[in-house]
Amino acid sequence: MRLNALPLALIAGLAFAPTAFAQDAFSTETSTGKRFAVVGGIGLAEPTENTWMGDTDRYDLDGSDAATLSASWYLNDHMAVEAWGAASTFGHRVNGAGGKAGSVDSQPYAISGQYHFRDADALVRPFLGLGYYEQNFNDETVTSTGDLAGQRLGVETAKGAMATAGVDVKLSPSWFARADVRYLGGDSDLYLDGQTVGEAKVNPVIVGVGLGARF
Template identity: 35%
Template sequence: MNRLTPSLLASALLLASAPAFAGDWWIRGGATHVDPKSDNGRLAAGALRVDIDSNTQLGLSLGRFLTDQWAIDVLAATPFSHTARLNGAESVRFKHLPPTVSLQYYFGGRDAAVRPFLGAGVNFTWVYDEQERGPVAGARVELENSWGAAAQAGLLFRLSDTWHATADLRWIDIDSKVRLNGTRIGTANVDPLVFSLMVGTTF
């Protein structure tokens, strides 16, 4: 987890860098769905096709408006759980946490009923609790952590002076190196689309 420290420190500095006013901060919660792309690469010199399934968890967003248009957002979630199949056979179950820090631009004013927004930033994916089964039962499979870029597009719906809802889509570059009994056998290219529906409040 020590490799996550620079990202968290940078986000904390950005969030704290501007003077605070009422309504600058937000917290959001709702459903977040991680949908890896189809065909997640091949391992062992192309002999093993990797396919990773989708999962939905509780997503959380903490953010702050730096100006009326610019904001910084930190996406977190409860642990996602996925199954990786090798040549169609269930092989590895694993969990991951994908904290993502994004700089966002919101169109329109804060009183607008609907505000489109765009975001770009960096993701750190921490992979853990690998559980081998099927063709790799009894072996040790390790999926390494990943750093990558993230892009976002969404809509903010104003519900009241302090409450709002958001719907957004992110693309995240996640590439995890795979080791079998300590030997690297390739890279799983996850590169998911991440869908979120959240309700939030400003303070």
């Protein structure tokens, strides 16, 4: 799993937090009634099923990290509709019995409904969500000496339900830090040389942290 971006995201968030508090220390502004929010962050994706099963061979996928971005519209202080996705691609290593067999990039995006608990001005606000996602796979490559050498790898777009659980920590009436976990359930077909040879079962859990703004 690539973790290079995570420390940078955490450092940036920690560095920004005191500034956000200082700017609003004497403000009478409230978070109540703010109807839009955007969150930028980093997500760490780890497959839970992690099985690519062909007719005779079995492969698995490494985890990865990517930048994420979401935009939410709040119907009221508690209910929101969120559009979420990876702003960059997750880069995965494909492993076979003989070691690395290839690589593939993925980029999920989703829309979901969420319920945010507690008042809008609460310091800590948990939330739950349920929605629909699609995860595109592209840039499939194989190694020259691996189990898939000489073949053309393809992975169909995965589609299914996405469940979300998270928490927002208020930094000011307009800024907040977010941590969440998302489960993406859905299989896709696995192709070799244009022929369907099995299923790609990934069903990843994506753990994310980010910084958000409400307005």
